[in-house]
Amino acid sequence: MHEDFDRCYRAVQSKDSRFDGWFVTAVLTTKIYCRPSCPVRPPYARNMRFYPTAAAAQKAGFRACKRCRPDASPGSPEWNVRDDVVARAMRLIADGTVDREGVTGLAARVGYTTRQLERLLQTEVGANPLALARAQRAQTARVLIETTELPFSDVAFAAGFSSIRQFNDTVRVVCDLTPTALRQRARARFGPREGATGALSLRLPVRTPFAYEGLFGHLAASAVPGVEEVRDGSYRRTLRLANGNGIVSLAPQPDHVQCEIVLDDFRDLAAAIARCRRLLDLDADPEAIVDALGADPDLGVLVAKAPGQRIPRTVDEQELALRVVLGQQVSLKAARTHAGRIVAAYGQPIADAEGGLTHVFPPVADLAEIDPVHLAFPRSRQRSLNSLISAMADGTVVLDAGCDWDRARAQLMELPGIGPWTAEVIAMRGLGDPDGFPASDLGVRIAAQQLGLPADPRPLIEHSMRWRPWRSYATQHLWTALDHAVNEWPPKEK
Structure with a gap:
């Protein structure tokens, strides 16, 4: 543009x-x-x-x-909609891949040489991977300078700078202020902030309209005990990050999300913010979605009722995939119970001074030898879960912020017990494909029937072609038509 x-x-x-x-x-x-x-x-x-x-x-x-x-400002929705190599690289850079693995690691993730990737990014976004990562480090430094009382040497290290001089020079260039002047301005406006301990408080910007009830209601209804909870009007969950763990608290507002983050290591701040934005789908383009879906005479009624729907996504693509398989053909309550058992047995404990969170969701590597005693469901689904764990562990199935959506679908469909519903929900909620469409989902079919649309998957898929490339958002609108806990925010008292 x-x-x-x-x-x-x-x-x-x-x-x-x-x-x-x-x-x-x-x-x-x-x-x-x-x-x-x-x-x-x-x-x-x-x-x-x-x-x-x-x-x-x-x-x-x-x-x-x-x-x-x-x-x-909010991130470009372009990187959410597209599945080409530039968009995949941009999503990985936002997740901190360059800082963790370097440009070589980033290029390997998307299947290109370093020189090819640098040329593509320079041509399309006007900067190479290092410059993009530098801009992200500068923003992380700015957040820490303005919201904490950390020494500047700690801020520089946490933001990913290799030296204090590089940190000082970058902040001056980007902000036209020294770190000291930037902090003094923040103190004058907001007062003194917490030191190294305590939560970082920041606003996550969002494009309006923002219909957050279905988004937060879905996250609350499917919350895994110990990993997620709703407390004092906020959705809270644990994070497993590159350098440690974290806890995030998210409270929706009409034009932003109030975010409180507690981290073991401030080097994970940029990745934690990026994952929170992905979880809440905050970089979507609601105007384009409303214009496209609102033109459908049947679906348009739901769109007009609550424009600005977001997809309830995830902070970890592999975690979401496991949870989707655990939720096959069972209620949300049963899926939460199954996931809670695994978390209690294999998740790393975490201290939560502000609430009742107890564990982080275990990584795939820790589930390689999972004991069947923790899998209280049919053997066929146990085989599906174990196959998925093995495939993600050995790289047969690649699910991360920069993976190819169609290739991931194909890889998933080759595993036993994983069909179109599972693959589409993972693509939609885990990978962020805006055109995912689980046509066989019971809720989607019931809502479609209520609107006078085809209820059978095949004709419903044919009808859905007019909603492309926004079928994930059409799915979310259909779910909002149901009288179900996923649409309740704040949740009703049980």
């Missing part, structure tokens, strides 16, 4: 927040870049340039606007 100057200029003139994250606006005279919705008066068109990412603007010598904070 950044290459369409007239369209971008119109968005800036109207201060349209829907385009925040799609591109950034750079001003040649001030050397500052902004969100499209920045409240500052737009400059003359001849002094404006448009870039696809903050990293591209920074590389071109521009610094972030102190007023609209473009480096903290």
